[in-house]
Amino acid sequence: MSDNYLSYRITTPAGPQCLAIHLRDPHGRPQHQRLRALHAAANAWARKGLQIRSDLSIRPPSGSDVQELVDYLFADGSENGPRLQRHLSMLLANRPLHRYTIRPGSPVEGSDLVGREEVVAALLAHLTDKSCHVRAPRRYGKTCILKRVEQELQKQNVPCALIDVSECSSALWFFVAVATGVMDRFGTRPSIESIEELKDWPPVDCEPLLRAEAERALAITIRTNPWHFGRRLLAALADVHMTLLLDEFSVFLREVLKDHRDEARRLLRMLAEARRSTRRIHMALAGSAGLTAYVRFAGLEQELKDLTPIEIEPLSNQEGLVLAEELIYGGFRLPGPGAASEMLAVVGPPVPYFLHALANEICSMTTESTPITASVVRHAYRERLLGSSGNFYFRVYRLQNQTYPDHLRSAASSILSMVARHPQGVPENTLRDLFVGRVAESKHDQFEELFPCLQEDYDLIEGPEGWMMRCKALRDRLALSGAWLAEEE
Amino acid sequence: MAVGNADVPLQSLLPAEIADPDDFDTWFELIRQDAQVAVTQVYNAVSSALDAKTEVLRAEEGCNRAVWTLTDTTGLIKTTASVRSKLFRELAKVQTGTLPSLHEVEQRVVGFPDLGRFRIVCDFASDIQCALRVLLDKGRRVLLSQYPLRGPVKNYALDLHLRRPDRGHRAYQFAVRVPDTRQCSVEIQLMSLLQDAWDRRNHPMYEWTREGGRLPGRLVLSDVALAETLYLVDEQAKRNWRAFLRVRRSSS
Numbered sequence: 001m002s003d004n005y006l007s008y009r010i011t012t013p014a015g016p017q018c019l020a021i022h023l024r025d026p027h028g029r030p031q032h033q034r035l036r037a038l039h040a041a042a043n044a045w046a047r048k049g050l051q052i053r054s055d056l057s058i059r060p061p062s063g064s065d066v067q068e069l070v071d072y073l074f075a076d077g078s079e080n081g082p083r084l085q086r087h088l089s090m091l092l093a094n095r096p097l098h099r100y101t102i103r104p105g106s107p108v109e110g111s112d113l114v115g116r117e118e119v120v121a122a123l124l125a126h127l128t129d130k131s132c133h134v135r136a137p138r139r140y141g142k143t144c145i146l147k148r149v150e151q152e153l154q155k156q157n158v159p160c161a162l163i164d165v166s167e168c169s170s171a172l173w174f175f176v177a178v179a180t181g182v183m184d185r186f187g188t189r190p191s192i193e194s195i196e197e198l199k200d201w202p203p204v205d206c207e208p209l210l211r212a213e214a215e216r217a218l219a220i221t222i223r224t225n226p227w228h229f230g231r232r233l234l235a236a237l238a239d240v241h242m243t244l245l246l247d248e249f250s251v252f253l254r255e256v257l258k259d260h261r262d263e264a265r266r267l268l269r270m271l272a273e274a275r276r277s278t279r280r281i282h283m284a285l286a287g288s289a290g291l292t293a294y295v296r297f298a299g300l301e302q303e304l305k306d307l308t309p310i311e312i313e314p315l316s317n318q319e320g321l322v323l324a325e326e327l328i329y330g331g332f333r334l335p336g337p338g339a340a341s342e343m344l345a346v347v348g349p350p351v352p353y354f355l356h357a358l359a360n361e362i363c364s365m366t367t368e369s370t371p372i373t374a375s376v377v378r379h380a381y382r383e384r385l386l387g388s389s390g391n392f393y394f395r396v397y398r399l400q401n402q403t404y405p406d407h408l409r410s411a412a413s414s415i416l417s418m419v420a421r422h423p424q425g426v427p428e429n430t431l432r433d434l435f436v437g438r439v440a441e442s443k444h445d446q447f448e449e450l451f452p453c454l455q456e457d458y459d460l461i462e463g464p465e466g467w468m469m470r471c472k473a474l475r476d477r478l479a480l481s482g483a484w485l486a487e488e489e
Numbered sequence: 490m491a492v493g494n495a496d497v498p499l500q501s502l503l504p505a506e507i508a509d510p511d512d513f514d515t516w517f518e519l520i521r522q523d524a525q526v527a528v529t530q531v532y533n534a535v536s537s538a539l540d541a542k543t544e545v546l547r548a549e550e551g552c553n554r555a556v557w558t559l560t561d562t563t564g565l566i567k568t569t570a571s572v573r574s575k576l577f578r579e580l581a582k583v584q585t586g587t588l589p590s591l592h593e594v595e596q597r598v599v600g601f602p603d604l605g606r607f608r609i610v611c612d613f614a615s616d617i618q619c620a621l622r623v624l625l626d627k628g629r630r631v632l633l634s635q636y637p638l639r640g641p642v643k644n645y646a647l648d649l650h651l652r653r654p655d656r657g658h659r660a661y662q663f664a665v666r667v668p669d670t671r672q673c674s675v676e677i678q679l680m681s682l683l684q685d686a687w688d689r690r691n692h693p694m695y696e697w698t699r700e701g702g703r704l705p706g707r708l709v710l711s712d713v714a715l716a717e718t719l720y721l722v723d724e725q726a727k728r729n730w731r732a733f734l735r736v737r738r739s740s741s
Binding site for chain 2: 004
């Protein structure tokens with residue numbers, strides 16, 4: 001009976017949907033037992049007031065979404081009912097069944113984005129009349145959340161543009177990037193076409209080379225007085241109640257602050273005015289490093305103080321479990337029943353990036369036929385993610401990537417190493433004492449400047465026994481070698 | 490196809506809990522799932538037994554033919570519409586003035602011999618007899634020592650009393666009860682490739698007449714003549730095959 005199909009048909013507002021399971025069983029278990037287990041899971045799902053109709057046939061019903069039985073099995077051959085229920089829920093929501101892709105470090109999009117509904121909703125609510133700073137350490141998913149926010153705003157017909165400003169080295173190029181990003185959104189074009197310099201801008205679907213040429217021409221045109229263009233551009237954007245989602249803003253700031261400190265301050269002041277005037281632009285700023293460092297060390301508090309911080313935290317455990325399990329299936333491996341919970345146990349509060357990284361290492365060290373047991377997970381974590389092959393994943397957390405003054409790096413490294421080695425928490429006074437011992441006397445008061453930056457950039461949270469690093473993977477890696485943290489590449 | 494008629498709709502024959510078609514569907518879904526378990530159990534047991542015999546036959550004949558194929562008819566489980574239709578016909582016959590209880594309706598549905606069903610399609614008529622010997626005990630009361638038969642094996646090929654000369658394919662069929670599934674029944678039909686082809690093509694006509702449609706006598710006779718012809722073709726094919734095996738054996 002290996003070629004039979006068990007199908008579940010459900011009725012959705014958009015019409016009937018059907019999931020067909022090809023009952024080819026690699027474990028050779030009696031199929032009637034499989035049916036009982038799958039039906040039990042489906043019935044438990046349908047108990048929430050949903051109607052489900054099952055069928056057994058030799059061919060999959062036409063139009064059905066066909067899955068293999070193995071997609072609903074754990075590595076030990078037992079049935080994974082919750083996964084079947086998740087798939088039924090996807091069909092009910094009229095979404096195609098989704099196989100997750102393991103991609104540590106690159107922004108996840110579409111159905112790969114798990115459990116960010118609350119923070120996306122918070123951002124959307126906030127951006128209706130305010131601006132904000134998306135606050136999180138590196139690799140916590142700021143970019144993918146901004147992308148989802150952009151999609152949601154577009155659905156609501158709110159003029160918006162997500163613009164990566166990481167390659168802008170001056171205010172001039174910042175304005176060019178904003179103009180390009182905005183002109184690429186068809187809905188906002190008519191309102192800013194009145195700006196003389198943008199009148200001959202190529203159409204949205206033009207060749208990339210043509211657009212690059214337009215960008216270059218714009219830069220040449222406005223180079224004598226970019227501020228004049230910038231003011232008119234921001235005014236035009238304010239006229240249409242534009243929402244700007246500026247990604248990699250801290251990279252831009254770092255670059256422009258190096259050689260053009262006054263220019264940076266002037267630009268930030270102009271952006272602040274655009275955010276604060278009656279006809280205002282709403283902005284969400286995000287970047288590879290927290291803005292706190294700029295507020296503290298570059299004296300930009302006045303320019304950035306109106307930005308409300310919106311925190312991005314790890315996923316809930318339930319969401320983390322689902323993501324961990326789906327990533328294993330996404331890597332064409334079969335998880336054991338305890339594999340996902342072990343992934344959470346080793347990674348700690350589920351930061352998607354580290355779950356992706358661990359799944360990537362698990363798949364690298366196994367073949368498709370290897371059952372992913374808890375011990376495989378532990379091995380991949382200890383020997384690979386925390387081992388030398390895993391350095392790649394932690395490079396972005398090195399202190400050299402942060403905007404801290406050079407004379408504070410050693411103290412920062414010591415503080416982070418101590419916090420990492422004491423998972424239960426370290427009292428703030430102890431950290432202050434450590435800091436004082438590492439910097440010149442004249443700099444002792446800078447603990448108050450540095451510590452909030454470390455909180456943002458390394459997800460330090462205050463627990464009952466003091467400050468601790470929430471992300472266990474990062475904590476474990478830093479605890480292994482504090483020196484590594486401060487090393488130059 | 491519409492169930493019931495304007496005078497006696499099915500809803501009026503059913504207990505209130507399942508009178509509404511949606512409620513009936515929801516109620517029947519759990520029975521349907523048990524029927525799936527039942528048909529799967531029997532299907533797998535039959536498939537394994539026939540697979541083993543296939544190897545023996547291939548070795549004996551020196552030919553790598555399929556011998557038999559397990560297949561469904563219009564699905565392995567009777568459709569909800571078909572169950573409602575059959576239930577209507579049965580309840581309409583036994584109307585007593587009081588509605589049956591839910592339990593009584595369930596017993597009636599579970600008792601449908603063809604609630605779950607599949608077909609063994611055989612290369613030759615002789616393979617049908619071979620399959621019956623493999624699957625049933627000598628008294629033809631138990632399938633594979635596990636599943637008791639509900640009644641005798643029906644021989645629609647040669648039993649004139651069953652066959653009703655103007656209707657149907659020439660097949661063998663029987664039903665078994667499956668424990669632990671509300672005693673759901675599973676029907677197994679055995680027929681030749683040609684009879685299976687005839688039945689598949691003819692099925693819409695059969696369904697139509699079962700719901701009360703009337704075919705002209707000329708069409709009925711013409712169509713049944715086709716089935717009879719195919720039966721004769723099968724018989725001749727069986728003889729030819731045996732002759733071929735004899736010729737090949739003697740030449741080697």
